[in-house]
Amino acid sequence: MPSSSVFAVPGGAASEGAEPSADGLLLTKFRDPLRTPPVLRPRGRGGHDELTVRLRTADVTVHSELAPVRMWTYEGSYPGPTIETVRGRRLRVVWENHLTGNMPVTAVEFGRPGGPMPDPLSNYPGTEGCREVPGVADLGPWAAVHLHGMLTGGGNDGWMENLVGPGEEQLSAYPNDQAATMLWYHDHTHHVSRFSVYAGLAGLFVCRDAQERALGLPRGGHEVPLVLSDRNFALDGSGALTGRLVHKVEMVNAKLMRAHAAPYTLVNGVVWPYLEVQPRWYRFRIVNTANSRIYRLMLLADGRPVPGAFQVIGSDQGLIDRPLPVEGALNLSPGERADVLVDFSAFRGRSVKLVNTMEGVVPGGSSTRHDLLEPDVMQFRVAGRGSAGRFTPPGRLSPAFRRSTHHDLPHGGRPRWVVLVGPGSANVPELWEMEEVERADAEGIAFPSAGVVQVEDAEGTVTTLRRTAMRYDDGNAFTVAHRGVEIWKYLNLAAAPHPMHIHLAHFQVLSRENYDVTGFDRVVRGSARPVAFLGAAELEPHELGEKDTVRVGTAGQIIPGPNGTPGELVTVAVRFPVVGRGVHHCHMLEHEQHMVRPLVVGPAAHRPAGGGHH
CATH class of the missing domain: 2.60.40.420 (Cupredoxins -  blue copper proteins)
Structure with a gap:
C-alpha cells in the first residue's frame, strides 16, 4: 500500500484567495489545496526490488464543487502513486489489471465548414453541438504500461500491442541504472492512449542517488511534484457539471482534428489548486502529462511576470551541470519534464500565480481562439512569517553531466x-x-x-x-x-x-x-x-x-x-x-x-x- 509522501503535504482547505473562473466554466479557482500523490516504495528481494501496482477503476475528487469523477487509475488515485526508487537497484513491477467497466470517457467532436472556430466549443464543458465519436464508449479495460524514459529492453518497455486484460498482469523488469531523475508511467495502448491516459492512467516515477542527496536541494515539504494535465466535463440537463469526463475535439474537415485542448487545468489531479508555501526556496518537479497541450509557464506577481523566477536544475533525464534561469516562459510539451527551483522569499504575505501563456497574448490574458479561455494553472500563497532558510542554489550540480562535444x-x-x-x-x-x-x-x-x-x-x-x-x-x-x-x-x-x-x-x-x-x-x-x-x-x-x-x-x-x-x-x-x-x-x-x-x-x-x- 502507498506509504507517506516525502514530497510537500499541503495544509487544509481555505477559501481566502479563491477567484471566479472564466465565464462558462462554473468552478471556483484556487478553492482546493494542491494534493500530493501517495508514494510507493518497492520491497527489497536480495539483489533486486519488487513492487505490485494495481490498475483500478475509482471515483476521484478533482474539485470540491464537482461530483467525483469516474476514472481508470493506478491504485485508485489520479495521478497514480509516485514510485520512488534508488539508482542501481534493479526493479521488477507487476502491473495488475483490476479495471472494470468500459472507457469512462465520453468522446465527442464538432466542426463547421470554413475552418476552425474563433471560440471553439472545446473551450467549454458539455457536449451540446457535438456528435459522439463511434466506438469509444464500448472500449474495454485493456492496458499496456510504459515507463516513459526508463532505459529498459523492448521486452519490458510496455509494447503498445502487448495488452493485458482484467485479471491479467504485465511483468516488467527495469534496470534502474540511470541518473537520478523523475520519469512518468502511463498507458500506451495502441490507437487508444488518447482516451486511456485521459481516463487517468498516469503517474510519477522518481529515482534518487547519493550524488543528488549530497547537493542539499530542497526536500521533504519543500520538494513538490507538479503533474500538469487538462480535462473537460459533461453537463446535466440543468446546465450543472456532472463530473463525467468529456474528450472534445474540433474537426477542421471530415477527418482532420485540431490537437486536443480542454479548459480545466489540473495539477496533481486538482482543478486550479493552491499551495501554501514558506518565503524560501522550493524545488518543483514538473511534468506535462496533457494529451496535446503545450504549457508555456510563467510566474506572475501582481499581474506581472517575475523575471528569472524559474531556475532550471534538471531536464527529462536528470540534473544538468549548473542552475540556469528561464527568461520568458518555461515551455513544456507533452511528455517533457523540468526540475526547477523557485525562491518565494520576495513575496512574503502575498499570492503569486502560475499561468499558461501564449506568444502575442499578455501573460495572464486569455485567448479563446487558441484554447486559452482560462490561463491560470495554480496559486501559491506565501506565508508572511517564517525563515527563508539558509539554502543557496549550488553553483555546480551534476559533476557527471556534460554537454556532448x-x-x-x-x-x-x-x-x-x-x-x-x-x-x-x-x-x-x-x-x-x-x-x-x-x-x-x-x-x-x-x-x-x-x-x-x-x-x-x-x-x-x-x-x-x-x-x-x-x-x-x-x-x-x-x-x-x-x-x-x-x-x-x-x-x-x-x-x-x-x-x-x-x-x-x-x-x-x-x-x-x-x-x-x-x-x-x-x-x-x-x-x-x-x-x-x-x-x-x-x-x-x-x-x-x-x-x-x-x-x-x-x-x-x-x-x-x-x-x-x-x-x-x-x-x-x-x-x-x-x-x-x-x-x-x-x-x-x-x-x-x-x-x-x-x-x-x-x-x-x-x-x-x-x-x-x-
Whole structure:
C-alpha cells in the first residue's frame, strides 16, 4: 500500500484567495489545496526490488464543487502513486489489471465548414453541438504500461500491442541504472492512449542517488511534484457539471482534428489548486502529462511576470551541470519534464500565480481562439512569517553531466532524417522517415516530386531526401546498433509543433534552427524548391540536459496561413544503451496513432543477419 509522501503535504482547505473562473466554466479557482500523490516504495528481494501496482477503476475528487469523477487509475488515485526508487537497484513491477467497466470517457467532436472556430466549443464543458465519436464508449479495460524514459529492453518497455486484460498482469523488469531523475508511467495502448491516459492512467516515477542527496536541494515539504494535465466535463440537463469526463475535439474537415485542448487545468489531479508555501526556496518537479497541450509557464506577481523566477536544475533525464534561469516562459510539451527551483522569499504575505501563456497574448490574458479561455494553472500563497532558510542554489550540480562535444559525436555516417508534415490524403499529420539521395541521382528527379524534400543548410549545401516509410506498418524500420550513437534530424514542415519521443534511448539536443518552408508544395507533397535555412534559434535551459522528448516546432501562438510559422530543424545526438523493439513517435496523443514508427535496437554483430534494415 502507498506509504507517506516525502514530497510537500499541503495544509487544509481555505477559501481566502479563491477567484471566479472564466465565464462558462462554473468552478471556483484556487478553492482546493494542491494534493500530493501517495508514494510507493518497492520491497527489497536480495539483489533486486519488487513492487505490485494495481490498475483500478475509482471515483476521484478533482474539485470540491464537482461530483467525483469516474476514472481508470493506478491504485485508485489520479495521478497514480509516485514510485520512488534508488539508482542501481534493479526493479521488477507487476502491473495488475483490476479495471472494470468500459472507457469512462465520453468522446465527442464538432466542426463547421470554413475552418476552425474563433471560440471553439472545446473551450467549454458539455457536449451540446457535438456528435459522439463511434466506438469509444464500448472500449474495454485493456492496458499496456510504459515507463516513459526508463532505459529498459523492448521486452519490458510496455509494447503498445502487448495488452493485458482484467485479471491479467504485465511483468516488467527495469534496470534502474540511470541518473537520478523523475520519469512518468502511463498507458500506451495502441490507437487508444488518447482516451486511456485521459481516463487517468498516469503517474510519477522518481529515482534518487547519493550524488543528488549530497547537493542539499530542497526536500521533504519543500520538494513538490507538479503533474500538469487538462480535462473537460459533461453537463446535466440543468446546465450543472456532472463530473463525467468529456474528450472534445474540433474537426477542421471530415477527418482532420485540431490537437486536443480542454479548459480545466489540473495539477496533481486538482482543478486550479493552491499551495501554501514558506518565503524560501522550493524545488518543483514538473511534468506535462496533457494529451496535446503545450504549457508555456510563467510566474506572475501582481499581474506581472517575475523575471528569472524559474531556475532550471534538471531536464527529462536528470540534473544538468549548473542552475540556469528561464527568461520568458518555461515551455513544456507533452511528455517533457523540468526540475526547477523557485525562491518565494520576495513575496512574503502575498499570492503569486502560475499561468499558461501564449506568444502575442499578455501573460495572464486569455485567448479563446487558441484554447486559452482560462490561463491560470495554480496559486501559491506565501506565508508572511517564517525563515527563508539558509539554502543557496549550488553553483555546480551534476559533476557527471556534460554537454556532448564534437569529439563525442559520430563522424562519417549519414544522419537519420525524420520529416513532420501537415495533413496528407488521409487528412492527418504525417511522420516521414527519409533517406539521403546521392547527388547524381537527385539530378534526375523532377521537382516537385511526392515524398522528396530538399534542404539547404546554412552553408548553402543542398541535401535531397526521399521518403522511405510513413505508416506504422510500412516496414523497413530504423535498425540501430546497440550502444551506438546516431545523429537524428527532425524537420517540421507543418504549422503545428510536435513533441517527439524515442523509446529505448536518451539524447541531447544539439541545435534548433529556423527554416523557410514555403518551397514545400503541400499539394504535391514535395519540394518545389529547397527548404532553406533562416537562422539559428536558442535552446531553452531545460533542453540542455539529457532528454527523451523534444518539441519540434514553435511553441506558443501559431500564425495563421499555410506558411505563416517558420519550419524548424531540431538535431539530436541519440544513444542506444538497451536492445529490443520499440517505437519513436509524436507524443501528442491525438497524433500518436498515425505519427508512430517502429524502431529496432540490436547487437551490432546481429545486424547483417537481419538484413541491416535502415
